[in-house]
Structures are given as C-alpha cells and as structure tokens.
Amino acid sequence: MLEIILFYIAASIALIATVLAMTRANAIHALIYLIVSLLAVAVIFFLIGAPFAAALEIVIYAGAIMVLFVFVIMMLNLGEEGDARERGLLQPKIWAGPTLLSLMLFAELLYMISTIEGPVSMQVVTAKDVGLALFGPYVLAVEIAAMLLLAGLVGSYHLGRRYLEREV
Amino acid sequence: MSEQMFPVLLALAILLGGVAGAAVLTWWERRLLGFWQDRYGPNRLGPFGIGQVIADMIKLLTKDDWVPPFADRVVFIFAPTAIVVAMMMGFAVVPFAPDLMIIDVNIGLLFFLGMTSLAVYSVLLGGLASNNKYALLGGLRSAAQMVSYEVFMGLSLMGVVMISGSFSLVDIVAAQTNVWFCFSQVLGLLVFVIAGIAESHRLPFDLPEAEHELTAGFHTEYGGMKFAMFMLGEYLGLMLISCMIVTLFFGGWLGPAFIGHWLPPLAWFALKVLLVINFFVLLRAAIPRPRYDQLMSLGWKVMLPITLVNLVITGAVLLWMEGGF
Numbered sequence: 001m002l003e004i005i006l007f008y009i010a011a012s013i014a015l016i017a018t019v020l021a022m023t024r025a026n027a028i029h030a031l032i033y034l035i036v037s038l039l040a041v042a043v044i045f046f047l048i049g050a051p052f053a054a055a056l057e058i059v060i061y062a063g064a065i066m067v068l069f070v071f072v073i074m075m076l077n078l079g080e081e082g083d084a085r086e087r088g089l090l091q092p093k094i095w096a097g098p099t100l101l102s103l104m105l106f107a108e109l110l111y112m113i114s115t116i117e118g119p120v121s122m123q124v125v126t127a128k129d130v131g132l133a134l135f136g137p138y139v140l141a142v143e144i145a146a147m148l149l150l151a152g153l154v155g156s157y158h159l160g161r162r163y164l165e166r167e168v
Numbered sequence: 169m170s171e172q173m174f175p176v177l178l179a180l181a182i183l184l185g186g187v188a189g190a191a192v193l194t195w196w197e198r199r200l201l202g203f204w205q206d207r208y209g210p211n212r213l214g215p216f217g218i219g220q221v222i223a224d225m226i227k228l229l230t231k232d233d234w235v236p237p238f239a240d241r242v243v244f245i246f247a248p249t250a251i252v253v254a255m256m257m258g259f260a261v262v263p264f265a266p267d268l269m270i271i272d273v274n275i276g277l278l279f280f281l282g283m284t285s286l287a288v289y290s291v292l293l294g295g296l297a298s299n300n301k302y303a304l305l306g307g308l309r310s311a312a313q314m315v316s317y318e319v320f321m322g323l324s325l326m327g328v329v330m331i332s333g334s335f336s337l338v339d340i341v342a343a344q345t346n347v348w349f350c351f352s353q354v355l356g357l358l359v360f361v362i363a364g365i366a367e368s369h370r371l372p373f374d375l376p377e378a379e380h381e382l383t384a385g386f387h388t389e390y391g392g393m394k395f396a397m398f399m400l401g402e403y404l405g406l407m408l409i410s411c412m413i414v415t416l417f418f419g420g421w422l423g424p425a426f427i428g429h430w431l432p433p434l435a436w437f438a439l440k441v442l443l444v445i446n447f448f449v450l451l452r453a454a455i456p457r458p459r460y461d462q463l464m465s466l467g468w469k470v471m472l473p474i475t476l477v478n479l480v481i482t483g484a485v486l487l488w489m490e491g492g493f
Contacts, residue, residue: 026240028296051274052275055275055278059281067292067311067315070289070293127335
C-alpha cells in the first residue's frame with residue numbers, strides 16, 4: 001500500500017515537473033525542472049524493483065548529462081533575448097501538431113495499460129542481473145555501443161584538433 | 169516502535185552532528201593550518217580559541233541576507249541549499265559502526281556517487297544565477313572539473329567493488345576484515361583521494377573560487393547565511409569524502425588486524441576519519457594551487473590511465489586467484 005502511495009507521489013512529481021520543463025521560457029528554469037523529473041523517475045525505478053537503474057539514472061542522467069546541458073546554456077549566456085525567443089516558440093500553431101500526435105500515442109498507451117492485469121513486475125533486478133544480461137544475451141549491443149562511442153570520441157578529437165591548429 | 173524510530177533518530181543526530189562538526193571544523197582547520205604554517209590562527213576566544221566558532225556563527229546569522237537585483241532570484245536562493253541537501257543525503261549510507269547506519273542498501277556506493285554528482289549543481293547554478301562574470305567563470309570551471317573527476321572517482325572504486333563483490337558499504341567493510349583495501353588497492357586509493365578533493369573543490373583544487381584570479385569564483389555575490397550554506401556544504405563534503413575513504417580503503421569501523429579490536433567500532437571509525445581530515449588540511453597547507461589546464465590534463469592524462477590500469481590488474485589477479493587462467 002505504502003509503495004503505491006509513494007509511486008503516485010513520484011509519478012505526479014515527474015509529470016508536473018516535465019510539463020513545467022516544457023513551458024518555461026527561461027532555459028535554466030526548464031532544465032532544473034527536467035532534473036527534478038529525472039530524479040522522480042529514479043524514485044519510480046527504485047519502487048518497481050530496479051535499484052541499479054535508479055542509481056544509474058541519478059549518476060548518469062541527472063548527475064552528468066544534465067550538467068553538460070546547463071554547461072552549454074551557461075556558455076551561450078542567452079539572457080532576456082533567449083527568453084523572448086522561447087516565448088515566441090510557445091505559440092499554439094507550433095505545439096498543436098506534436099501535441100495531437102502525442103495524444104494519439106497516449107491513448108494507445110492507456111489502452112495497452114488497461115489490458116494488463118495486476119502489477120507489471122515485482123521482481124527485483126540487482127546490479128548483478130544487469131551485468132549478466134549486458135554481457136550475456138546483449139553483448140553484441142554493448143560492443144556496438146562501445147564502437148559508436150569510440151567513433152564519437154575520435155570524431156570530436158579530430159574536430160577539436162583542427163580548431164586548435166587554426167588558433168595557432 | 170524503536171525499530172522504526174532508530175533510523176529517524178540517527179538521521180536527526182547526523183543532521184545536527186554534521187552542522188556542528190562543520191562549524192567546529194572551520195576552527196580546527198584554521199588552528200591546524202596555523203600550526204603547520206608557523207603562526208597561531210584564531211586563539212583568543214575561549215580555551216584554544218574555540219569560542220571563535222560561536223563568534224563566526226553569530227556574525228554570519230546577523231548579516232544582511234541580500235539578493236543582488238541583477239541575479240536570478242529563485243535560482244540564486246535554491247543553489248546553496250542543493251549542496252547541503254545532497255551531501256547530507258550522502259551520509260545516509262555511511263556505516264559508522266555495525267548496525268549504526270540509516271540504511272544499508274545494496275547500491276550504497278552508487279547512491280553516494282549519485283549524491284556527490286548532484287552537488288555540482290549548487291556551484292554551477294550559483295555561478296550562473298549570480299549574473300557576474302567571475303561567478304560564471306567559477307561555475308564553468310567547477311562544472312568541467314567535477315564532471316571530469318567524477319568519471320575516475322567512480323572507476324577508481326570499481327577495484328574495491330570487484331574484490332568485495334558488492335556495492336553495499338557494509339559488505340565492503342566486512343570484506344576488509346583481514347586486509348584493508350588501502351594495501352591491495354593502492355592505485356585506487358590514490359585516485360579516489362585526489363578525485364575526492366577535486367569533487368569537494370577544496371584547496372589545492374579550489375579553482376572554481378580561486379581568489380587570486382576570480383575574486384571568489386562562484387560565490388562572489390553570496391553573503392550571510394547563503395554563503396554559510398556553501399561553506400557548510402563544503403565542510404560536509406570534506407567529512408563525507410573522509411568517511412568514504414575510511415569505509416572503502418581503511419576498514420571502516422574495524423581496528424587494524426595486528427592491534428586487534430580493543431576500541432569500540434565507532435571510536436575506530438571516528439579516529440580514522442579525524443586522521444583523514446587532518447591529512448586533507450595538511451594537503452591544503454603544503455601544496456600550491458595548480459593552473460586550470462594543469463588540473464584538467466592531470467585528470468585525463470594521468471588519473472584516467474592509472475584507474476584503467478588498476479582495473480585491468482585487479483581483474484586479472486582476481487581471475488588468476490579463482491583459477492580462471
């Protein structure tokens with residue numbers, strides 16, 4: 001019972017924070033709400049029995065990726081001008097189309113959830129299970145992801161080096 | 169009743185103890201620094217000058233709590249609380265003694281890493297909301313520094329996790345009954361200590377607030393209680409990192425194997441934490457501040473390879489001991 005109450009609190013925080021993240025004109029305020037939303041999702045992961053995924057959600061998404069987002073916003077330093085442009089983007093003719101498509105997806109999701117009986121999963125997934133799955137049946141995906149990351153690393157190094165040489 | 173109340177009471181005790189400890193640490197650090205730099209430090213107020221703690225507190229509490237008109241008001245006020253909350257949360261998984269901890273989760277170590285990675289927002293948002301170029305530069309530096317050092321802070325602990333086979337801090341301490349990990353994980357310890365200083369951005373790695381070039385870095389615009397919150401967060405971070413070093417590498421509540429366990433577990437823990445804190449103060453007294461690019465290249469060109477070598481060696485030795493070859 002307590003888990004269900006905690007779940008609904010975390011879920012509603014995640015929803016409210018996400019809506020606020022979309023509607024804020026100031027990019028930094030929007031990012032703070034997005035971070036709150038990610039933390040709420042981490043709590044949900046923990047509640048449905050995936051503590052390892054919850055920890056990774058905090059360490060990687062909230063703790064590293066969003067820091068880089070804030071970092072970029074700081075470098076751009078948009079200020080009032082950026083806020084004004086963002087406000088211009090919140091016109092109905094811009095958000096009407098995506099909202100319609102999302103509503104259709106949402107209806108589909110509601111239908112699917114309503115057909116499932118009982119709790120989705122009560123099995124706890126430990127760090128060991130995640131590791132066994134990653135390096136067992138999904139090892140090919142891990143290797144491909146590793147190659148992709150290496151390519152990204154080499155590419156960014158190449159771009160950065162050209163920039164440095166031009167400066168000198 | 170008492171079963172459920174115990175973690176709550178302990179959490180309150182840690183909350184109060186953390187704040188009081190941070191206040192006393194400000195005095196202790198200045199006295200130690202004075203000792204090592206051949207001067208006195210604050211020694212006038214009360215026995216050994218400990219009254220300085222109360223004097224400083226009264227001064228900070230009665231200061232005008234001012235928000236600059238050009239600052240982003242909400243974020244400006246939110247920023248200093250983030251670091252205190254994150255660091256306090258980090259204490260939830262620290263095992264002070266057997267059965268003396270708030271929670272023993274099976275992802276304790278990851279929880280600690282998550283909380284320290286959230287603490288970066290405080291410095292980052294504080295620097296951004298101040299709307300001041302020095303603060304912005306300090307915030308940018310801290311973001312780059314903390315995100316970089318976080319990478320091998322996490323990786324340096326994986327050797328410990330591999331040997332003990334668990335993320336739970338209680339299991340990690342239990343795995344050190346015979347040999348502390350500071351002997352088998354020398355490289356891991358070295359990297360974790362350096363990354364720990366960088367994460368809590370203390371001297372010599374306090375580039376985000378380097379006063380000789382950035383006036384006061386990210387907290388240039390802060391004063392009064394909000395400034396005190398940043399300082400509280402920094403000292404809490406120092407205590408948390410010290411607790412983690414003791415837990416992960418120096419056997420936590422266990423006494424040294426050759427002496428035996430003749431002190432109560434909590435006393436061993438406190439003694440070791442105090443020694444580690446003193447070591448951090450000694451570092452501050454002894455090492456000058458590096459240049460910013462030196463700090464970053466030290467991280468990526470020296471620390472990261474060391475951690476990777478440590479991981480490979482630890483993995484190979486573990487496989488060899490299990491007869492994998």
